[in-house]
Amino acid sequence: MTDYVVKTMNLSKKYKNNLVVDNLNLNIKRGEIYGFIGENGAGKSTTLRMLTGLSKPTSGKINLFGFDFENKSGNFRKRIGALIESPAFYPSMSAYENLEACRIQKGIPGKKSTDKLLEFVDLPNPSKKKVKNFSMGMKQKLGLAIALMGDPELLILDEPVNGLDPVGIVQMREKLKKLNSNKNMTIIISSHILGELYQLASCFGIIHRGKLIEELTLETLNKKCRRSLNIKTDNVEKAAVILEGKLNTSNFNVLPDKTIALYDYIDNPGKVSSALSRANVTVEQIMPTGQNLEDYFINLIGGLK
Template structure:
């Protein structure tokens, strides 16, 4: 788990004398899901292009799977699964044909690898459809399928859920979680849908005007955001007695309208609800709440703009 998959040390990149990446240093360890956050133009896609070899850095060091020599890094990039910007698909070929071309390019033996991924992403029945007939979301699913071909160790994903309907977003999120949990797949993911990123990533980096201004774990984020259980009851005074005696906590605030913000049991709201109800409290509403990732990101950006 402590193996470093990616290390960047003082990496820079400029286009036409404009510094797009400025002194970027970061590490990603095996098994992490690293969420990369930033406004449009912050340098997210440029950073992913450098890692995957689509673009070249101007300065600094890049190490991939412990290798830093150019030829070694190129070999290690075979372990990557990549989606960057618009999916590179052959519009006049079928889904299966696109997968086959991609399999050959990656040197993956056997047609079975294609069938496995198509089945995983519910694309088997659509495999003979030409890509040009697909919706934006359909093309995105094909791009994800191609990125997953060959069971890569490290997924690098730039806005992978663009165009997907809400149910497919959930399915893809759970798929990424499963790959990470069961196979230890490391993921670097950039997305502007911060609510979704919050449910997936366990480590975050915030880019602002080419600088990596903050990195933090999910635990550190939750601490900064002060997670809580928002409870609305029929009698907050009576409910507070139950919290003290039955759940042994006084870590809460009582607000107007019989609302209680409880700062313990954030991951066990079922127990809180059951305890209150058994004590004769009517629970009208109970749910985890916090300053979400989007709010925290806005706070960080506001701070940087006022420096």
């Protein structure tokens, strides 16, 4: 069994004279949650459409589950679930009826799968409410349920939290984590909410003007964006002793300018300040530093224009 669920080799897509995707080389391993990041028009949706067969590449190759995309024996359609752009529904039918139509179309026996999916995405069942009267958030939930019909190995989601309120966004995140951990489902997800994507993805691909400018794991990202509490005191040596003795941490460095970079207690600077003050160490400055995913992305593409 191949370690890679998705590999692309010099994948390109051109519309007339506009090169939307430019020699893209994606490498997505089985069981990963791959955060696909880019500005509007960077080529994210076009790439995802090519991966699902909704758009044909101008050049390059796609390899799925160890098979060339053109190899019909790969049986890709049944192994992929996707929610890309605005999902297509029967507007005059209920959520249940839409899912049943999808189940029958895919040749999946038994109605239990429909009931389970509605329960999983938290859509009321039974409900006669027509999809045309759904909120954007409810449509996103139904789109996810349709994408999950047939228990796919690869789930491709393009902006799945559009229209969801803050609670719905958290619920979506937890559901995707559950699918990934319980089923080892590989998930590709694009989102403009980079803080949310950071909490979900295990690796990232950053695309800019059609080109993949970096792929990196969450671990590598954290090293590059390592957060710390930067502490300036009147007695660096004594402060280091207090950190080790009272706060039980040696996870810090003394920088050349005598600032202490503490990598623990980042979200609890008050505890650090109190411990130092009780030991008669004057805290001149204590400030969290480090990039988040949004900062890293903006810097990587050359800053705000």
